[in-house]
């Protein structure tokens with residue numbers, strides 16, 4: 001099987017002070033996750049230290065050295081939390097539950113990978129977010145919606161695929177703290193609707209077992225119209241008694257067949273998918289019907305809020321796609337059952353390189369919420385451009401919503417700190433496929449690694465996460481570390497610079513969402529406009545325009561509503577402004593566009609040069625693969641620069657203050 005181990009490709013370390021600990025592991029290993037923890041420690045010890053680990057049942061004798069895996073309800077730890085402490089040659093990994101033991105074990109392995117000694121170690125972690133989920137948009141024919149790293153490793157030719165890669169994937173996910181995985185596309189079509197039935201369900205159960213051994217719960221995306229497609233109903237009305245009965249029975253079957261199933265993710269009434277609207281019902285009716293049916297089995301329903309009118313008339317200046325999430329869901333606050341979670345994209349549009357934070361965060365007080373981000377780089381360079389997204393996610397998490405006096409950030413809300421709820425967390429649309437390196441661009445693995453680490457430990461900085469990933473992946477040569485860190489940290493700002501300016505977004509080729517096309521979506525039905533004319537551009541979302549800004553709590557509403565106080569980077573998202581308007585930076589909008597587009601390309605060149613200076617210091621195959629992409633990125637960034645700059649030069653007739661070439 002042709003795949004690498006990404007950050008778990010262990011390299012030897014000879015000069016290690018950690019050998020003594022890894023020679024013996026104490027504990028009870030019957031429970032499958034405990035057994036996994038042992039096997040992982042054993043494997044790391046063999047591959048990194050050349051040490052053979054002995055499995056020792058029970059408690060260590062006084063004076064013994066090694067690692068003791070100890071579930072300990074006495075410790076002030078959540079079920080997934082762990083406490084690592086070393087004294088006199090014995091490392092104790094104490095945890096609230098078996099998954100905590102597994103995460104603690106991977107944390108110990110990170111000590112090895114990053115060359116830190118466990119002597120005197122003292123580390124206590126409780127995960128920040130209860131749910132840390134990857135959403136795969138994989139289809140049963142093996143394709144992946146918005147997939148940029150090859151084909152699905154979950155499905156092939158309408159079959160569920162289980163092989164070595166399944167386990168390798170579970171290891172990668174668990175090693176960074178992922179505890180939930182949705183294996184199929186939210187657009188549930190064709191045979192995917194049947195995943196809840198035989199013959200598929202038994203295969204899904206087999207996969208769920210593999211994941212369960214790594215502390216991960218498997219989820220499926222569900223087709224709201226299943227009663228019509230699988231049953232013989234002519235309705236899927238959530239208030240129809242027979243439909244409700246059908247779901248209850250169906251869920252009884254599914255959870256019996258797939259005992260480790262976590263529940264379901266649902267995209268309803270969105271981009272042509274069926275949902276409760278057809279029957280004059282609302283999202284609470286829809287979600288609650290399913291929640292009731294899965295409740296007896298401890299299942300949860302994750303209901304997406306990506307609901308908007310995708311049949312808009314571009315001539316219509318009043319309808320605003322950005323408003324739709326809030327308009328559809330905010331008034332339903334308090335109506336969802338407690339095993340329903342609303343999953344909200346980070347911004348109100350769709351994963352653009354820059355968007356304001358979605359106003360549903362802080363807009364609902366009695367509803368469980370998951371923050372959905374996208375590490376599949378649909379709009380951020382499709383894993384051909386480097387774009388390290390963790391700095392963006394950190395900004396989103398730190399956003400103050402003003403929904404309460406304290407603990408009001410997005411991180412507070414989705415961790416459960418604000419309202420005290422337990423079902424909440426973070427989800428990422430995954431960036432994996434069956435490419436040999438999992439993520440197409442080798443650098444994109446930093447987003448996969450980073451999402452897991454950040455969702456587990458939200459207080460880690462983007463730099464800390466990047467450095468950890470670099471050292472685990474490439475070793476700890478200081479030049480390699482510094483240069484790759486530099487590339488990663490400059491990559492999102494660079495992408496933003498040569499992309500659509502100042503928060504407006506969407507200047508991409510329709511459908512594929514790759515490459516510049518300023519008017520690509522301007523006269524379409526998707527609600528994604530920049531409204532550029534010869535005088536200015538941007539969408540008026542203030543109270544004089546669509547009113548979107550007023551969906552925020554104060555003082556955010558006023559901050560965005562007012563042209564001058566609105567932050568530069570979001571100016572065109574909230575306002576239609578003249579090209580000659582001076583930003584807070586002192587530059588005119590037009591000159592800002594020119595400057596950032598020239599800078600963005602220079603940044604891309606810089607990233608390529610930094611990488612080239614590492615030739616011979618990183619593995620040759622990785623060097624080549626990434627170089628090819630960086631070369632493409634430089635070329636493609638120039639394409640972005642020249643199309644965007646020329647477009648605005650032609651619209652305005654105003655040249656660049658510095659006289660640089662515009663076409």
Ligand code: GCW
Pocket residue numbers: 137145146186187267306350351378
């Ligand atoms: O970003 C859009 C994508 C669709 C996707 C949709 C969604 C799965 O272009 O491909 O569909 O979002 O999030 O549901």
